Amino acid sequence: MALWDELTGQPDAIQVVEAAVAASRSAVGDSAMTHSWLITGPPGSGRSNLAFAFAAALMSNGSPESDTATLRQVNARTHPDLGVLSSEKVIIPIADVRELVSSSYFSPSVGRYRVMIIEDADRMREQASTVLLKALEEPPPRTVWILCAPSEADLIPTIRSRVRTVRLRVPDVAEVAALIERRDGVDAATAAVAAREAQSHIGMAHRLATNSEARDRRRRTIEVALGIHSVSDAVQGAATLLELARQDAEAITLERDAEERDSAMRSLGIEPGGTVPPALRAQLRALDDDQKRRATRSLRDGIDRIMVDLLSLYRDILLAQLGVPGEPINLSILEQVDAAASRSSAVDTLATMDAIATARRRIEGNVSPVLALEAMLVTATRKVHHP
Numbered sequence: 001m002a003l004w005d006e007l008t009g010q011p012d013a014i015q016v017v018e019a020a021v022a023a024s025r026s027a028v029g030d031s032a033m034t035h036s037w038l039i040t041g042p043p044g045s046g047r048s049n050l051a052f053a054f055a056a057a058l059m060s061n062g063s064p065e066s067d068t069a070t071l072r073q074v075n076a077r078t079h080p081d082l083g084v085l086s087s088e089k090v091i092i093p094i095a096d097v098r099e100l101v102s103s104s105y106f107s108p109s110v111g112r113y114r115v116m117i118i119e120d121a122d123r124m125r126e127q128a129s130t131v132l133l134k135a136l137e138e139p140p141p142r143t144v145w146i147l148c149a150p151s152e153a154d155l156i157p158t159i160r161s162r163v164r165t166v167r168l169r170v171p172d173v174a175e176v177a178a179l180i181e182r183r184d185g186v187d188a189a190t191a192a193v194a195a196r197e198a199q200s201h202i203g204m205a206h207r208l209a210t211n212s213e214a215r216d217r218r219r220r221t222i223e224v225a226l227g228i229h230s231v232s233d234a235v236q237g238a239a240t241l242l243e244l245a246r247q248d249a250e251a252i253t254l255e256r257d258a259e260e261r262d263s264a265m266r267s268l269g270i271e272p273g274g275t276v277p278p279a280l281r282a283q284l285r286a287l288d289d290d291q292k293r294r295a296t297r298s299l300r301d302g303i304d305r306i307m308v309d310l311l312s313l314y315r316d317i318l319l320a321q322l323g324v325p326g327e328p329i330n331l332s333i334l335e336q337v338d339a340a341a342s343r344s345s346a347v348d349t350l351a352t353m354d355a356i357a358t359a360r361r362r363i364e365g366n367v368s369p370v371l372a373l374e375a376m377l378v379t380a381t382r383k384v385h386h387p
Contacts, residue, residue: 004053006049006183007053008046009170010046010050010168010169013039013168016032019032021054021057024112035141036147036164037147037165037166038147038148038164038165038166039051039147039166040149040150040152040165041168043150044198044200044201044202045168045169046171047119048148051117052071052074055079055117055146056073056074058113059079059111060111061112079111080109080110081108081110081111081114083114086119087119087123091124092124092128093128094128096128097118097124100118101135104135104139104143104145107142108142114143115143117148118148120149121147121149121154124155126156129159133159137162147163152165170200171202173196176202178191179202180202194209196331197218211251217244221306222313222330222333225237225313226336228377231381233377233381234380234381241306241373242370244302245306245369246299249298252298252302300369303363303369307360310356311356313329313337314353315353316337317340317341318346318349318350318353351379355375355376355380358376362375
């Protein structure tokens with residue numbers, strides 16, 4: 001298992017971190033290595049994959065056997081010198097940042113470095129960022145921080161000034177398709193469709209290629225949008241889209257929640273189906289609370305995925321209206337795209353895309369998702385000239 005196998009289309013970024021790893025193993029000081037890093041890139045570009053591969057390389061001794069064993073531990077989040085803070089909640093709590101910062105001062109136990117990773121560091125509020133800043137200003141000599149965020153602008157300036165940034169690009173559809181075909185064992189045609197409809201988002205391409213229910217939910221999303229002809233259609237469509245988002249979120253969280261609860265029960269010495277002693281109920285309640293917060297985040301993510309799919313549809317419609325050559329994202333429904341393009345103008349389609357962007361902002365601002373979706377789809381009905 002090579003360290004960089006899970007990355008695709010990022011040769012420049014890999015070159016930067018490989019140079020840092022080489023410098024970290026050199027007896028001579030080298031500016032290629034620093035103790036605070038920021039990996040930026042759009043969703044699905046592989047920020048977390050690069051962060052964990054980088055961590056494994058820093059903690060490995062450099063032999064192929066050590067690389068494989070260390071990466072396996074890192075991917076399982078079981079390496080004793082790895083600290084990870086992920087954004088399963090809507091906002092990363094300051095208490096979680098404090099806990100990670102405290103553990104960053106421990107010396108490495110088996111590896112050459114102790115590596116602390118914060119995924120989606122843009123979800124830290126200012127107070128939590130200030131706690132992290134103190135650790136970045138004076139890190140222990142054998143601790144490396146790796147932050148992940150969509151862009152540098154998502155972090156406070158004082159943190160940006162203390163990290164070295166590695167920027168990822170959006171990989172090509174062909175590159176993502178090749179990765180999915182090789183890694184997930186799917187046929188080339190399925191991998192190509194999944195990569196294109198996922199718009200090169202590696203995680204979503206994996207789901208579409210390997211999960212028929214995820215493909216069905218995406219297809220249904222597009223059908224709902226194309227079937228909106230009236231205000232009543234818009235209201236019903238909003239409810240349908242919200243239900244599709246719930247199904248998508250549940251598909252991701254339910255299995256993981258059950259595994260977490262079973263693991264917690266075993267760690268507490270409780271047999272499956274056994275009674276939970278009163279003294280241990282608080283710990284399981286805390287787990288339940290965490291899972292509820294994660295479900296809220298997953299639902300928001302599910303709604304946002306629907307918005308991205310809708311934008312891909314209207315993007316294809318707009319290009320058809322403008323006569324711009326190129327392969328559409330939704331190639332499998334090209335006839336429906338052309339038919340929808342003939343019923344409205346490019347100005348109308350742009351207004352619909354603006355309505356989708358507005359709905360995304362409203363939902364992010366805690367407006368009721370169903371109301372935001374209804375307003376979005378009502379706008380779309382007003383921009384379509386039906387025969």
